[in-house]
Amino acid sequence: MRNIAEFTLIGHVGTIKQVGKTVRVTVCANYPFKDKGGEWNDDQHWNEVTIFTKSIQGYVNEHVSKGDLVHARGRLRQNSYERDGKRIYTVDLIALEFGRLAQAVERSAA
Numbered sequence: 196m197r198n199i200a201e202f203t204l205i206g207h208v209g210t211i212k213q214v215g216k217t218v219r220v221t222v223c224a225n226y227p228f229k230d231k232g233g234e235w236n237d238d239q240h241w242n243e244v245t246i247f248t249k250s251i252q253g254y255v256n257e258h259v260s261k262g263d264l265v266h267a268r269g270r271l272r273q274n275s276y277e278r279d280g281k282r283i284y285t286v287d288l289i290a291l292e293f294g295r296l297a298q299a300v301e302r303s304a305a
Contacts, residue, residue: 200271202288204242205296208263211255218246218255220293222265244269246290255293262299268292 209221222244225237244267246252259265269291275284 202267202269202271204244204267204288206242206265207299208259208261208265209241210261211259216247218252220244220246220255220259220265220267220290222267242288244288244290244293246293248290251290251293259293259295260299262301263295264297264299266292266294266296 204222204224206222206224209223211218211220213219220243222242224240224242226240227235228238230236246255267288267290269289272287272289273284274287275282277283
């Protein structure tokens with residue numbers, strides 16, 4: 196039996212940046228909640244997705260921009276490293292699939 200640790204993320208793109216041999220895309224997912232006054236608000240969570248696959252990197256660089264609604268799927272990878280004598284723990288979101296669901300409103304109107 197294969198063990199898995201996966202993620203699925205749907206949200207809007209914040210930034211796209213090249214970091215070494217990877218492309219990193221920040222994606223904002225919103226979770227609605229009711230405040231004490233009974234009003235609905237969005238709780239925004241920013242996630243950084245790391246892309247190693249050259250074909251997905253090319254797709255993102257050519258077809259994806261800030262504000263676009265995207266879908267990302269992939270695997271989770273936990274890491275740790277030492278900084279200033281302290282152990283730092285991270286969870287990396289490694290994209291195996293990445294697609295644009297809708298263009299940002301500003302781009303689609305142009």
